Amino acid sequence: MSEQLPPFAELLARCTTSAVHLETRDEYATGVEDQDLKAWRAGELAGLDDRSSWWGWFHDGVADAVARGVTVQRARVVSLPATEYIRFEHACTPWNLAAGEDVRWLPRDQALGLLLPAHDYWLFDGELVRWHHFAGDGTHLRDELDERPVSADRAGHAFAAVWDRAVPHAEFVLD
Numbered sequence: 001m002s003e004q005l006p007p008f009a010e011l012l013a014r015c016t017t018s019a020v021h022l023e024t025r026d027e028y029a030t031g032v033e034d035q036d037l038k039a040w041r042a043g044e045l046a047g048l049d050d051r052s053s054w055w056g057w058f059h060d061g062v063a064d065a066v067a068r069g070v071t072v073q074r075a076r077v078v079s080l081p082a083t084e085y086i087r088f089e090h091a092c093t094p095w096n097l098a099a100g101e102d103v104r105w106l107p108r109d110q111a112l113g114l115l116l117p118a119h120d121y122w123l124f125d126g127e128l129v130r131w132h133h134f135a136g137d138g139t140h141l142r143d144e145l146d147e148r149p150v151s152a153d154r155a156g157h158a159f160a161a162v163w164d165r166a167v168p169h170a171e172f173v174l175d
Contacts, residue, residue, distance in 0.1 A: 005145055011124050012061045012070075019065060020159045021074040021122045026083045027138035033088075040088050048094055059099040066100030074103045075162045077111050082174045085138070093169050104166030114161045123155045 012019055036054070039045045046053035062072050074096065078086050093103050120132040129146040146152070 005130075005143055008122070008130070009057060009061045011122070011128070011130060012065050012072075015065055015070045015124050016068075017125050018071045018073070019122060019124050020072075020156075020163075021120070022117070022155070022159050022162060023074065023076045023120050024116060025120060025134060025138060026079050027085050028134070029138035029140070036092060037085075037088055040091055045091055048098055051098075054092075054095050055099075059095065062096070062099040062101050072099075072101045073159075073163065074101055075106060075159060075166050076103070077106045077108055077116065077162060079108045080174070087174055090169075090172075090174055097169060103169045104163060105169065105172040106162050106166040110165055111162065114158070114165075116158050116162070117155065121155055123152060123159060126156050127152050129155045 036045065065072055076086075076089070082090070090105075096103050117131075120134070122130040122132075124130070127147070127149075129151050131144045131146060133141040133144065135141055
C-alpha cells in the first residue's frame with residue numbers, strides 16, 4: 001500500500017481507460033458540500049444553466065478524463081426511504097452527468113447476495129484503489145491507496161456487480 005497520497009485530480013488525470021466510484025453510505029459529512037446542501041435545503045440549488053455556481057475542479061477533471069476517452073462511472077448503494085443527504089446527492093447528480101460521468105443507483109435491498117467492501121472507493125484503470133475511510137457520522141477521516149492486484153480485482157468485481165443491478169440516474173426515482 002502506498003504511503004504518499006497524490007491528489008484525486010492527479011490520479012484522475014493519469015487514467016487512460018476507466019475511473020469508477022462505489023458509494024455505499026447513506027450519510028456523508030463533507031464540509032466542501034455544506035454550501036450546496038444549505039442551498040438545496042432552501043430550494044436554491046444552482047441549476048445546470050448556472051454553471052459558474054457549481055462547476056469546479058472535480059467537474060473539470062471528469063470532463064477532461066472523458067474527453068481523453070476515459071469512462072467515468074459512479075454507483076450508489078442507498079437505503080430507502082432515502083436520507084436527506086441521499087436526496088441532496090440525487091438533486092446534484094445532474095452536475096456529475098453534465099461533466100460526463102455516468103451514475104447509477106441501487107436500492108440496498110436489491111444488493112442482497114453481493115459481496116461489497118466495507119469502504120467506499122475509486123478504482124483507477126482497474127489497477128489502483130483509493131479507499132475512503134469515514135467515521136460513523138459520515139465525517140471523512142482519510143484516504144488510502146492500495147496497489148495490490150487482489151484489491152483492485154475485488155473492487156472491480158464488486159463495482160461491476162452493483163453496476164449490473166443498478167438503475168441509471170434518469171430512471172431512478174426516490175420515493
